[in-house]
Amino acid sequence: MKVMIRRSPESGLSIYVPKKDLEEPVVEAEHETLWGGWVRIANGWVLELPPMAADTRLPITVNARKRGDEEDGQ
Template sequence: MKVMLRRNPSGTLLVYVAKKDLEEEVISESDTDEGKHFVLANGWELLAPDLSDPLKLPQTVEMRRLA
């Protein structure tokens, strides 16, 4: 699914999923062998396999929902 990553004024990373009209804070992020793993405040887990480091925000990326 396509999601938009951005930072809010306090510096917290936000994920916006347009098809679900969902915007949530990232509470945890880690690097895995498959890519960058994000855990959102609502419990969703997303994997971004092709995410550049450092992040250039805002940007739209393709992510896969794990849970």
């Protein structure tokens, strides 16, 4: 699914999912740079992000994959 990742002074990193009209803050990330790992957003979803350069500028729209509950393991 397409998601937009941006940084705001109030909430830090957030993810917007246009098809769901959903915006949630990132509460946990596998990697400090975000890219190539998973992120957990406030509603509990875990999204796999594509590998990208650590200095990728935000905001950016990327294809992310939502993990199913059975894959989460945490």
